[in-house]
Amino acid sequence: DVKVTQSSRYLVKRTGEKVFLECVQDMDHENMFWYRQDPGLGLRLIYFSYDVKMKEKGDIPEGYSVSREKKERFSLILESASTNQTSMYLCASRRPRSPYEQYFGPGTRLTVT
């Protein structure tokens, strides 16, 4: 079975802190994603990486950066956390070919106070 793990299930940080969220997948998938999920807003893509060291901005990249130095690991960085970044963060991975199903991690519930 595909496994996608995220470094923390719950995280509480203060405004202005730098926050690192890590995601690891064990299926040798080329593509990896970071989403955030908020009530009423659904899934929103923050960043996408189609391979090592490759990244593309999603719909809401402001305030975030990413790093993909190894195929299995995709990190999301909040440069200076703000209260409007309180959210559920979801990492996903997939192969870059049909049917393109995505496999998600368990999520990190981040609260910024």
Place this chain on the structure above:
Amino acid sequence: DAKTTQPNSMESNEEEPVHLPCNHSTISGTDYIHWYRQLPSQGPEYVIHGLTSNVNNRMASLAIAEDRKSSTLILHRATLRDAAVYYCVAYSGAGSYQLTFGKGTKLSVIP
């Protein structure tokens, strides 16, 4: 990706079959039909996908209408663990890599 329409909520008794419908009337020929589910406070979980033919896996079955404008996810015997929000997505994946979930169907399972 094509827009999908699902009922907001459904109820089922435990150990009964559940049929979750989805309409995707604007689906294109290259769109796969994917189903995901999300348990409370968990990440979404891939359930099943299909293109034209009906599909079975260990979690569920997917019945696709001949014109592909609708599909039905079938859980053969609902358990309490199946209580979740179920999302249907018509997704080509190649050009638009981002998954977009609609509101989904919240399934309640009654013991």
